[in-house]
Amino acid sequence: MTDVDFVIVGAGSAGCVLADRLTASGRYSVMLLEAGGSDLNFWIWMPIGYGKAFYDPRINWMYMSEPDPGTGGRRSYWPRGKVLGGSSSINAMVYIRGQHQDFEDWKAMGNPGWGWDDVLPYFRKAETNDAGADEWRGGDGPLHVATMARDLHPLCQTYLKAGEELGLRRNPDFNGADQEGVGLYQNTARNGFRMSTARAYLRPAMKRKNLRVVTHAHATRILFQGSRATGVEYICRGERRTVTAAREVIVSAGAVNSPQLLQLSGIGPAHLLADKGVEVRHHLAGVGRNLQDHLGLDYLYRSRVPTLNQQLRPLYGKLWYGLRYVLTRRGPLSLGVNQGGGFIRTRPELTRPNMQLFFSPVSYTKAPPGKRPLMSPDPFPGFLLGIQPTRPTSRGYLEIRSSNPFEAPAIHPNYLSTNADLQEMLEGAAFMRALAAMPAFQDVIDAEIKPGPDVTSTQDLVADIRSRAGTVFHPVGTCRMGPDRAHGVVDQRLRVHGVAGLRVVDASIFPTLTSGNTNAPAIMVGEKGADMILADHATDGSPAR
Template sequence: MGEFDFVIVGAGSAGCVLANRLSKGARYRVLVLEAGGSDRNFWVRMPIGYGKTFYDGRLNWKYMTEPDPGIAGRRSYWPRGKVLGGSSSINAMVFIRGQAEDFDQWAALGNPGWGYPDVLPYFQRAENNTAGGNDWRGTGGPLQVSDVAKNVHPLCKTYIAAGIEAGLPFNPDFNGASQEGVGLYQITIKKGVRASAATAYLRPAMKRSNLRVETNAHVTRLLFEGGRATGVEYRRAGEKYTVRATREIILCAGAVNTPQILQLSGVGAGHLLRELGIPVVHESPQVGQNLQDHVGVDYIYRSREPTLNNILRPWWGRMMVGSRYLALRDGPLSLSVNQGGGFFRSNSRLARPNMQLYFSPLSYIKAPPGQRPLMSPDPYPGFMIGISNCHPTSRGRLEIRSADPFEAPRIQPNYLSTEQDLEEMLEGVRFLRRLAATESMARLIAEELTPGPAIATRDELMDDIRQRAGSVFHPSGTCAMGPDPVKSVVDPRLRVHGLAGLRVVDASIFPRVTSGNINAPTIMVGERAADFILEDARRA
């Protein structure tokens, strides 16, 4: 394959950003290696199609965690994008930046340049918000962020009214001055089609002669000369290839694959690597540690009024909305099912919201194992209201099982392993019950189906949480940013401590997971890192 100035491993949310920004101007030769294939797939492009890609092994790593005591010994399913665009090509498209305090906390942990005033311009640079620009929103950027208030299901109005009755303020923009309140989510769609990092950043840049993108290229390890990363080894169609990077190798493989690749390459905890027969290139004990994820649980209701179930369940309804989508690119198939949302404080002592809300105007309580049939919901009108925690204190870990680069790593999330996390979830589901008891919701609800009104005591609610709570698919923190090489993996400019020519740019660098969905902050990290890399290249 030869030499490139920059080799980017992973065409996910941050990798696509870097591919675009580093190849601009044709000064540098850039190679992107993506283990998955093309994103030119109908189910990827159609917004509600993520119900199909959720278990599609052609587009998805389909990871499973280890049995977890915090959730009654259950294993969690972790979908991760294995396709151009990464998880931005298979997610629910909700665009949430996080709270200003999240980034101020990053800076306070010893990461100068990552406070909210520092990162806000990069959020704005990334987006083209259909609501227009202001002190918080951006316009003219590559990523379309759409206000879908005119298109959401009518029951979203009922949900918002109930949230206000329950004491939450109406919030027209969770990415504005404050995150707190109830309202509608902004989502990453453009003209009824998913706007992923691939469509926004990568595909426009692929026209450039100095950018090369290799799909189905599974990176097996990094190559080092002394203390410098100089090359990448990968397999494609059964053949082994190597490529050299004259300036930098940039790992953008995500919170699972980035630490996996580092460990396979001899960068990680020495005792683990020696045990597996992998020569230690650099001792970095925090690789794979500090794993964080948001945990959620849904309450499911039978409705007295029609929901999306009434449209998407019968064959004639599916045919009708399918024809409409193909002809006009609108209707229910052009949206996410996560339409209503919100952020609230589970108790009044807190200074900022610690819980996220989700309202979906459909239900699929009878989903068979191994499937998530969003296109075939329950045969009666139903809807779901869910919560997830914003600031989990539980920490997990991730480590390779062997030196085989094709074996999935061992993922131990340690969900709900602290009393604080469990108490917050209990407070959160009690708020759901209060929300359901408001006048607006009480008129709508025919019956609470799951967990059901018989689950009422503290112990019963706690047990239900452990039995049903699970990932909302925001893993992060496994190569955390920080000033101390013993307590972190990368420095504030995202360079791997103790090694030259190697950076990490993806959600694994989050020292603390942000409040809400993590695609937007991951894209911001890509934008921020692009400036670091180009500045350092000019000085070299």
Template structure:
């Protein structure tokens, strides 16, 4: 039986993910504000969450992961893409690969140039610095006392990761010790959100310490079903928890931080969207906003796989006895391969000399594997032989997708249309990356440890054959964003204004990856944390 109850807070936040945790912590620092945050997932008290390399176990975990699938995608030859998203306190910051990249400075300057005042790199840099404790120490570019701890993997990375960097530098790519410093371009060792051998998530860094405050309340396992309106003003959120329908009313504001899928889904369920799509579903239109769920962007990638002549992480993470030894090392010392990410090195490079900034992100893993069958609990099963992978994604894809609810039932998954490679330029960039990766692999600094290119094989040189290979092997890099895009006005296709207020409505904001008008270069967790910081500044000032 569904029963109804209600509560009240000054600010109601939907989603305890990367941005939501930041918002809850920063706003509850004000003693004059009461804050309630709703999270559809459960506790983050799981070894798969807190052990850094445990993200492989969380990749298909039904209690930690939404496990979304797209509709069959023409760009992938009709395959469905798998989109893991965190369904747990901390959101995707609790299950991601922990690579910390802010994005290129020009990415944010392009936001400002498009009308998003207050989002140029000079505006967001203080927020990036404020959110982190960088192991390399505070500087003009880096923060030294923030809630998120960022580790340098240089000393701990596998020798092949260093060989990759040296090979890339020998080809003329700049050796870059800090992708989050003065310049993003070049090759180097990745940085990860790890503290003393434990994952440093938005939950552990921001939310958990803040929950000691009497003015902050977290409701776990609470799935938001709709936003409550009085006229054009958001006044609360309805949610389902333990089979009961509840309400939490907002005296001041409702903020959606449910992610690039959850936030537009909730807006549409609440009558904010395309009237021609909502009315046939029996949903009363509160605000005509056809752009909700549009502008969907994502990074996609593929790998070249190589057989190595020296031991790789296959030997460490494959055999049961080796995994047991690595686990014992981590339990006793919080060190070793389980305290790291397998995405150890990479870079940002230009596909051709005519570009003004990098357009390709490279990934190096001293591990090779056959991807798990969708639905299995584990991400990878390392190959029985030593191997490594060099992967790529294009930083600023032109392709766009969209999402929309199927029905008025909040528990019915929305339809997700990725639109991968719908812009031909994206495939051109991915094809241009093949000789770049092969050139790095052919350098003696790396080739001396290489037996052969396994996939697709060095003999595959034909551009049409390579395009087929890319379409058959491309996967999401899990950077969905843009579905509630920020912009100066609704006429331009924006859903929220530069202060993240939903156009045409009062008391309602969105603050998560969905507000990104253009996807930044690199991994998106750091930008999502920054959005939480900027949103907290704006909300606090406006209140």
């Protein structure tokens, strides 16, 4: 048994931030438990390599959802990082904070201290933006955010021109004064390498004597004395071990694994726990509920001009661009495939954007669910337009199947379970066709491949959406932050309701989905959570270890 001040479960987007910030002063000792292994993997560090990481069980939980009525009874593939850096080590690296109003919504839901003015300092604290610091962007944080313009495919300019022809304005920074418009994405990368939280935060922190990182450590349950969390039991290389937390246990295992661990530890809906043979320690109905995720849809076009397909498909292209990347960290392998993007309103009466856009100068017509074989695109020139409604109203849930901590939970996304969500998908589909009809795109489009020009009726469009729409890998909300213990799991300081010495600090605490990719706000939660923890323990009078 080991005794430390803080135990953190999960070395992901928030967990690595916590490990760094809680050990920086040297005052507190921390043990960080990670079920996966090292992030020193070529396919993790090379930006376009995430196509490989998506299906590698050594670094990926590779979850599957339950059959979902909203998507025609299909099961969704949910890759989740099982490695240092968590999903920040296997994601597509797009850096989006969300709309200012997203966080005002959080505050209005009974979470003081989480409005836009409250969270902006933590976004800035985390970041070094290579375009420079300003009132919105950070300039000296651990997380480097890269502008990709120098290596973008020329078709990105065609995309931007088509957007302007449709009446959209160019937005030079989706993370600046406002989010609306079309523009180019920034990635979490530096010098041609992925910038995960393992690289940004954890690697420097691992040099400190007061931080111990244990990999291949699968947490099986939280330990208690009465109503107080006192440690964690975990399995490491076949051996059962325990660690005692003198101050707090912090669960940062993500939107799937955090509620799973709480339920396995007896915290959750009492009827579920009793049914699965878990002793009920604290009834908390919201654990595993409020599941939200972005659902996306792509339209695929055959192009009259070359795309990345012609660069990456041939063997000589793989060799040439592979060599260029190794020697210079430049070229298409140094980027993600989501190069152009935007945020738009599909109805003029809306007060804020409700749709995120994606433009990828590459296409895949035979990719398996949840996978883009990035180095094996179509043999013909093609590109993708994509949309995702930013704030879905559908709510799902997840729950343990048994008391076995190694059995994956049952994930019920409940996609498109509201009319509002289906209507927004139809509006997004109409927008993609309107954008493709602009002169700039008509000069380069040869044909619409998917869903195809014959899919025009509302009935056929709905059928296409239900058969092809898929997760954009942004699950949140399963340990919801909120004051109401009937639905919330943590309070505004991320303390689990009714349990002492236990917090959840990761994307599972989001009350609602943010408008865009979720890695940046998950890192912000890590930064803000660390400050809260340090502040709470700076005045408690107990000695540090």
